[in-house]
Amino acid sequence: MRRVVGAVVGLALGSSALAQGAPVACRGQPGVPAWAGPGVFWGTLGGGPVALRLGPGDDGERARYFYERRGVNITLVPTHQRETLLLREEVWTLSGTEVTGCLRLERAGTGLRGSWTSPDGKRTLPVTLAPLDVTRLPLNLPDSPGLRKLRASDPLAFLKLNRAWVKEAGGASVRESLSGIRYPRLPGGSAALDAALQDRQLVHAANALDCRARLAGAGEEAYVLSAEVTFRSPRLLSVFESAGYFCGGAHPDGFDVGLILDRATGREVPVTAIWPGLTPMRLRTLYLTRSGADGECREVLADPDLKLTAHLTPGGLALTPTSLPHVVTACADTVTLPFASLGDRANPQGTYFRDLYPR
Known part of the structure; x- marks a missing residue:
């Protein structure tokens, strides 16, 4: 962020x-x-x-x-x-x-x-x-749950975004021209995964256009998104999103989202599907243990209501705070838990075990 x-x-x-x-x-x-x-x-x-x-x-x-x-x-x-x-x-x-x-x-x-x-x-x-x-207009993008939901909930946004998008970098990225939002793709990936990535891009494109509507004269710089693939394996794809925006008000703001997706179904994979014992409470404890934060930051991060978003990297499971007040967002450092340190918590019979712990 x-x-x-x-x-x-x-x-x-x-x-x-x-x-x-x-x-x-x-x-x-x-x-x-x-x-x-x-x-x-x-x-x-x-x-x-x-x-x-x-x-x-x-x-x-x-x-x-x-x-x-x-x-x-x-x-x-x-x-x-x-x-x-x-x-x-x-x-x-x-x-x-x-x-x-x-x-x-x-x-x-x-x-x-x-x-x-x-x-x-x-x-x-x-x-x-x-x-x-x-509701009777044809879908000009690949059919997806998010596109149909947008058509029902926000028809004006649907009219703007329901048009062909631009593939870039050999299909590894797609740009929505009206908002300027780019989002990664996995060339050769499943249709379900492509739909899931498109739906994430739809959310951000609609957010960007809504942000510009809230402040006269705002352009693409009003809502800036960085989204990158941070991990891929035979069954998993992970993406980390970092968005910053200024739509009026006292100050700019932003948020981070980590995604772990099943490459076949496009569905989100909860951390507990890989490491059953890593409940939100346990993740908060591990985050605080490894964060190295002190002073005011440590006090803020020790909040029992702290929310974390997770994504995968080659180095391990990355955790980023998402619920910090604007004045202390500088404390929101990402902490990575090495896969080896979590091995005893993983489910050897789980679908994704061999992706992270190959023999």
């Missing part, structure tokens, strides 16, 4: 607020018109393609839209004037929330029609939207 957080600090110093303007009237009665039910819509704003989502509830929860050419959500605050739906664009900048436009929409058959007006009222563009059943 500490390797990448520094890459996003400059965003806090280099971003500038959007031009101030006197917003046009875009406030009505609380809630939405009776006809404005939840749904996803696709159409044009000023001739450019856009997608819009109205969430459930009278307040139009999770109302937002994006321009296809940018792929970044813009928050919409709904109100209404009689049968007209008003959607006020709001973006967050380092100097506060700003209104960037107003959508005035009427029901037009099953769709929506109206206009978008700039904050100063000097520019107005036509808006035409038709309902879109995202």
Whole structure:
């Protein structure tokens, strides 16, 4: 985590607020018109393609839209004037929330029609939207549980990410172009493993786009991911992820995730499937014993609620703290437990024993 957080600090110093303007009237009665039910819509704003989502509830929860050419959500605050739906664009900048436009929409058959007006009222563009059943759209990526889950839970993110990704380094890495997120692959690996790695990349790509939506002017530097294969054997693949982000707020932040995957099924392999006795409590004890931390760090790491993430390396089982407060993340050093030191805890009859303890 500490390797990448520094890459996003400059965003806090280099971003500038959007031009101030006197917003046009875009406030009505609380809630939405009776006809404005939840749904996803696709159409044009000023001739450019856009997608819009109205969430459930009278307040139009999770109302937002994006321009296809940018792929970044813009928050919409709904109100209404009689049968007209008003959607006020709001973006967050380092100097506060700003209104960037107003959508005035009427029901037009099953769709929506109206206009978008700039904050100063000097520019107005036509808006035409038709309902879109995202569940009927084809999958443009290999089918995976995460892709189907994203289509159901976050249709706007699905619309952005459900497109061909770019293979790099002979297929050893894949780049999602809109977010810029790269993630490793195992050329020649099973379809199930490829789906599992794709689903991890989907999570980070959606996170990156959501981060950029939270802070006006943020680019790829707002969410930076380092993901690398740290171990491979006939039955196992291990990946270590380190993400750093700044999406607004007081300071940048980050997190680490270790993965141990079954190469045939793509499923995560718990540490106890290899070493049955290594419960979370026992791992915390071993981590603290080998960490060499002292002073404030040792006090923080001795917390009985400390959470650790695990991944495999050629040198052994690596443990990294994941639950430390931001002010003490410098204490989150990775500690590696050599395989030899864990040999008496391993299950000789286990599926993965020979991968780590060959004869």
